[in-house]
Structures are given as structure tokens and as C-alpha cells.
Amino acid sequence: MNSNIDATKQPATWSPSDRWAQAAQRPWHRPLYLPLDAPHHMAFRLRGNPEGGAWLLLHGGPGGRCQPGMLSPLDLARHWAIAPDQRGCGNSRPQGRAVHNHTHALVADVEALRVHLGLERWSILAGSWGTVLALAYAQRHPERVERLVLRGAFALRRREVGGLLQGARRSGKTMRPAPRSWPTAPGTSLPALLSRLRQLLQTGTPAVASLRAARRWALLEMRDAERGLRRALVHVALQQPESAPALRGAWASLRRGARQRAAALERPAGRDDLALQRQYSVQSHYLLHRGFVRPGELDRAVRTLAQRGVPVAWVHGRCDAICPPANSRGWAALGQRLAPGSATLALPLSGHLGLEPLMLAALRREVRGT
Structure with a gap:
């Protein structure tokens, strides 16, 4: 109350x-x-x-x-x-x-x-x-x-926003969201992508397309965060080995979270999905307007x-x-x-x-x- x-x-x-x-x-x-x-x-x-x-x-x-x-x-x-x-x-x-x-x-x-x-x-x-x-x-x-x-x-x-949402060249390959879970085709301009995401995510309740887009966006963020922590772990193991165990534990936890999120991409809507959609509705609104x-x-x-x-x-x-x-x-x-x-x-x-x-x-x- x-x-x-x-x-x-x-x-x-x-x-x-x-x-x-x-x-x-x-x-x-x-x-x-x-x-x-x-x-x-x-x-x-x-x-x-x-x-x-x-x-x-x-x-x-x-x-x-x-x-x-x-x-x-x-x-x-x-x-x-x-x-x-x-x-x-x-x-x-x-x-x-x-x-x-x-x-x-x-x-x-x-x-x-x-x-x-x-x-x-x-x-x-x-x-x-x-x-x-x-x-x-x-x-x-x-x-x-x-x-x-x-x-x-x-x-x-x-390049910061596009590197996350459109993919960046990594190890000679272009990593982009799978077409099934992303609302636009590879090569779509960033403003057009953000406009489409905003349109999808500002619906009242999660539909199939908006649910996939919000979940995929969250997964992309988590994977990039995991990638940065993995890079840090490589350097720490060489330069500050006494700190490596703590970083290794943090990285393993983040990697597990990313795998669980990836496995849940096609599951039916759950109680956390509305909050996720609201989060990325606001984010797409702001990023569309820089x-x-x-x-x-x-x-x-x-x-x-x-x-x-x-x-x-x-x-x-x-x-x-x-x-x-x-x-x-x-x-x-x-x-x-x-x-x-x-x-x-x-x-x-x-x-x-x-x-x-x-x-x-x-x-x-x-x-x-x-």
C-alpha cells in the first residue's frame, strides 16, 4: 500500500x-x-x-x-x-x-x-x-x-550505436542479428532500423515481432559486454594474474547469462518481457533522436x-x-x-x-x- x-x-x-x-x-x-x-x-x-x-x-x-x-x-x-x-x-x-x-x-x-x-x-x-x-x-x-x-x-x-545494432566486422566476418529475430534486413540504414524498432516496441503489449526485437537487442548488449570482459581477462591473465580468478568468475557468469538469453529467444512471452519492451521502447526513442x-x-x-x-x-x-x-x-x-x-x-x-x-x-x- x-x-x-x-x-x-x-x-x-x-x-x-x-x-x-x-x-x-x-x-x-x-x-x-x-x-x-x-x-x-x-x-x-x-x-x-x-x-x-x-x-x-x-x-x-x-x-x-x-x-x-x-x-x-x-x-x-x-x-x-x-x-x-x-x-x-x-x-x-x-x-x-x-x-x-x-x-x-x-x-x-x-x-x-x-x-x-x-x-x-x-x-x-x-x-x-x-x-x-x-x-x-x-x-x-x-x-x-x-x-x-x-x-x-x-x-x-x-558508429557506437550501429556497431551494436547493425553489427561490426569481427575476425573478418560481419556479425548481424538473424533475420528471423530482427525487424529489418542487413544493410538497412541506422535511422531506418531505429525507426522500425521504435514503431515495433511502442505497441502496448508484446507481439511476436516486438518480443523478438526486444530480446535480441538485450542479447546483443550482453554479448558485447561479455566480449569486452573476455578481452580484459586475456590482458589481466598476462599483466595482473592475481586478479584473474575474480575476472574469470565474472566473465563465466556473464557468458552463462548470454547463453540463457539466446536459448530463450523463441520462448513464449514471460512476465519480464513487458519490462524489456518498455526499456527498449525508451532506448529506441532516444537513439533515433541522437x-x-x-x-x-x-x-x-x-x-x-x-x-x-x-x-x-x-x-x-x-x-x-x-x-x-x-x-x-x-x-x-x-x-x-x-x-x-x-x-x-x-x-x-x-x-x-x-x-x-x-x-x-x-x-x-x-x-x-x-
């Missing part, structure tokens, strides 16, 4: 610390809600110490959701974590909706959440697509950001942060097979050139995912200062 609690309606006699300390005890699947412009309500969760340094966690996607594992880089005894599901994503309502859903609205949502929580400033920990939103927010509100830790930065370039980010805007955001003295720690897996490490290298170099000391770059031997052992260790060093 209380899972639908409106975060704007709490006893006036509570102190902010009492109010948020109680909110931090709520189960992850029962978030608070902040009303936005109709029809949207943003789900968010609070964890850790309300008196500690505030950290905003921005999930990837677009279309993803905040997961408990995103808390792992933080020290919850001295950090306060704020974990919202972006507009239309996760537990935010309405789920999977594209209406009034664009990056400028997400920036406004994040700022509304900061005001609602009574925070002057906060730090931001973001990964993948979340780095785009983090840069957009920090460019618009640099005075509200203490520092950013950005993992696996996404540049919204066509994240609603104008060309050069991310570079301008990096320049703004350097000029305003906002520190940015770029952390990128050296073997990332989804977002190229050159994204973070280039932006870190740009920030350093404009304001020496304002940007740092860490390149752990890892792939794209934030919970890979060496990536997590690098994030903890940046966030915790240890």
Missing part, C-alpha cells in the same frame, strides 16, 4: 534528516515518487547517511533503471545515495512512455529532485548513457555540482565544466566493446588542456560494466578517495 507514497506528502514536524533516514529504510522495489509534469512521476530511492556527502546516481540505457549494485562504489556510512529512475524508466510512471520524454526534461527532473531534497550541491556518479545526462545537467547547473565520476562515457556517435543532444554539445559541456572548475574523473574500461575508451580519453584531454588538474583519467583492465572487479575497484578509488 505504501509503495505509491508521494514524497511531497510527509508530516511537517519531521526534520529533513528524520524524513530521509526513514525513507532510506524502504525496500528497493518500493521507491518514493516525485510528481513531475503530467503524466510523469519519477521513482527514486535513498540510501546511506543523510548527513553525508550527497551522490546522485544516473543509470544507463537510455531506458535502464537504477539497480542496488550501483551503490557499490559508495561508502554508505559517509555518503548519501540518491538513485532515481529516469523519466519513463524502471519504476517511474508511466513506464516506457515517450511523450514529453527528452534529455532537456530529464535535466529538469534531476534539478527538481535536488530542490525537493533540499540540497545545495551534490556529486554525480554516472555510467554509459548516464554520462550524457550527467554532462547535460552539469552544463546547465554547474554551480550545483561538486564533482563528477563518469564511467564508460557514451558519445552518441553513429539522445536529443545537438552536435558538439557534449564537447561544450566538458569545456563549461573545465572553465567553472568542476572536477571530472573519467573512468573507462580499456577493453570496453560498447563505448570506445577514446570517448573518455578525448574529453579528459580536453578538460586538462583548458584547466590543468580539473580532469583525471583511469583506464582499468575491464570492459563496460560497472560491477566488473577492476572497474569497481577504480570507481571506489575515485568516489571514496582510497
Whole structure:
């Protein structure tokens, strides 16, 4: 019953610390809600110490959701974590909706959440697509950001999106989705593919074609993540053999997940398929519009942060097979050139995912200062 609690309606006699300390005890699947412009309500969760340094966690996607594992880089005894599901994503309502859903609205949502929580400033920990939103927010509100830790930065370039959805040349062969599970033929342009995916995935309930497309998209992402982790394992075995067992276990787990997802491609619809369709409905909407980010805007955001003295720690897996490490290298170099000391770059031997052992260790060093 209380899972639908409106975060704007709490006893006036509570102190902010009492109010948020109680909110931090709520189960992850029962978030608070902040009303936005109709029809949207943003789900968010609070964890850790309300008196500690505030950290905003921005999930990837677009279309993803905040997961408990995103808390792992933080020290919850001295950090306060704020974990919202972006507009239309996760537990935010309405789920999977594209209406009034664009990056400028997400920036406004994040700022509304900061005001609602009574925070002057906060730090931001973001990964993948979340780095785009983090840069957009920090460019618009640099005075509200203490520092950013950005993992696996996404540049919204066509080759990043096309490399996943259209296939890339690997070992002399072109790897593309099988025609039976993909809505367009090989060779279809990326805009036409994204348009078709968006059309399929924005139907109300999973049909056969939309179900196959969502499942195949998820499988492609998982396989590229597994490929990056496999590359990292090869290098770690040679350069840091003491870390190899942990990476080997993570890679084996990811590979099992990919195999299970592949085996389920043709199974009847299950209870998780509607959530999957909603996720990729939002993602196709954003990618079709290049994240609603104008060309050069991310570079301008990096320049703004350097000029305003906002520190940015770029952390990128050296073997990332989804977002190229050159994204973070280039932006870190740009920030350093404009304001020496304002940007740092860490390149752990890892792939794209934030919970890979060496990536997590690098994030903890940046966030915790240890």
C-alpha cells in the first residue's frame, strides 16, 4: 500500500534528516515518487547517511533503471545515495512512455529532485548513457555540482550505436542479428532500423515481432559486454594474474547469462518481457533522436565544466566493446588542456560494466578517495 507514497506528502514536524533516514529504510522495489509534469512521476530511492556527502546516481540505457549494485562504489556510512529512475524508466510512471520524454526534461527532473531534497550541491556518479545526462545537467547547473565520476562515457556517435545494432566486422566476418529475430534486413540504414524498432516496441503489449526485437537487442548488449570482459581477462591473465580468478568468475557468469538469453529467444512471452519492451521502447526513442543532444554539445559541456572548475574523473574500461575508451580519453584531454588538474583519467583492465572487479575497484578509488 505504501509503495505509491508521494514524497511531497510527509508530516511537517519531521526534520529533513528524520524524513530521509526513514525513507532510506524502504525496500528497493518500493521507491518514493516525485510528481513531475503530467503524466510523469519519477521513482527514486535513498540510501546511506543523510548527513553525508550527497551522490546522485544516473543509470544507463537510455531506458535502464537504477539497480542496488550501483551503490557499490559508495561508502554508505559517509555518503548519501540518491538513485532515481529516469523519466519513463524502471519504476517511474508511466513506464516506457515517450511523450514529453527528452534529455532537456530529464535535466529538469534531476534539478527538481535536488530542490525537493533540499540540497545545495551534490556529486554525480554516472555510467554509459548516464554520462550524457550527467554532462547535460552539469552544463546547465554547474554551480550545483561538486564533482563528477563518469564511467564508460557514451558519445552518441553513429558508429557506437550501429556497431551494436547493425553489427561490426569481427575476425573478418560481419556479425548481424538473424533475420528471423530482427525487424529489418542487413544493410538497412541506422535511422531506418531505429525507426522500425521504435514503431515495433511502442505497441502496448508484446507481439511476436516486438518480443523478438526486444530480446535480441538485450542479447546483443550482453554479448558485447561479455566480449569486452573476455578481452580484459586475456590482458589481466598476462599483466595482473592475481586478479584473474575474480575476472574469470565474472566473465563465466556473464557468458552463462548470454547463453540463457539466446536459448530463450523463441520462448513464449514471460512476465519480464513487458519490462524489456518498455526499456527498449525508451532506448529506441532516444537513439533515433541522437539522445536529443545537438552536435558538439557534449564537447561544450566538458569545456563549461573545465572553465567553472568542476572536477571530472573519467573512468573507462580499456577493453570496453560498447563505448570506445577514446570517448573518455578525448574529453579528459580536453578538460586538462583548458584547466590543468580539473580532469583525471583511469583506464582499468575491464570492459563496460560497472560491477566488473577492476572497474569497481577504480570507481571506489575515485568516489571514496582510497
